[in-house]
Every structure is written in structure tokens, then in C-alpha cells.
Amino acid sequence: MCLALPARVISVAPIHETAIVALEGVKKEISTALVEDVAVDDFVLVHVGFALNKVSEEEAKKTLALMAEAGITSSGTGESSV
Numbered sequence: 001m002c003l004a005l006p007a008r009v010i011s012v013a014p015i016h017e018t019a020i021v022a023l024e025g026v027k028k029e030i031s032t033a034l035v036e037d038v039a040v041d042d043f044v045l046v047h048v049g050f051a052l053n054k055v056s057e058e059e060a061k062k063t064l065a066l067m068a069e070a071g072i073t074s075s076g077t078g079e080s081s082v
Contacts, residue, residue: 006060
């Protein structure tokens with residue numbers, strides 16, 4: 001089973017096609033090579049270290065809330081990471 005998590009972008013290094021994302025206090029460097037125009041405060045779906053696409057903040061929060069209900073994440077908002 002594959003799972004992509006929505007995470008908020010907290011910094012971007014466009015020259016290296018990377019960004020730092022945060023979710024529930026965890027920060028991770030990811031590749032943005034597959035997604036155009038990634039900016040700080042965007043939400044991206046992250047899978048195995050790659051941003052797969054951008055999603056709206058509303059969609060990210062809905063997804064995180066469902067994941068919290070299922071016990072996959074501890075928070076429904078992801079806000080504790082920012």
C-alpha cells in the first residue's frame with residue numbers, strides 16, 4: 001500500500017529543486033522536481049521524499065483529519081508543525 005501525506009512547505013530551494021516540509025513537528029527535505037511553482041505555505045502530497053502535487057489547505061486539513069480519525073496521525077490539522 002502506498003500512502004502520500006499532505007505537508008506544509010516551510011522553505012524552498014528552487015535551484016536544487018528541494019523544499020523543507022513540516023507535519024506534526026517533523027521536518028523533512030523533499031524533492032520538488034515533479035511539481036512546478038512550489039512556494040512557502042503551499043501544501044504538497046509527499047511520498048517517499050518527493051512532492052507529487054500541490055493540494056489546497058482545505059483539502060490537506062480534511063485529509064489530515066481523516067488520517068487522525070484512523071489513527072495514522074495524531075492531529076487533524078498538522079498545525080503543530082508550523
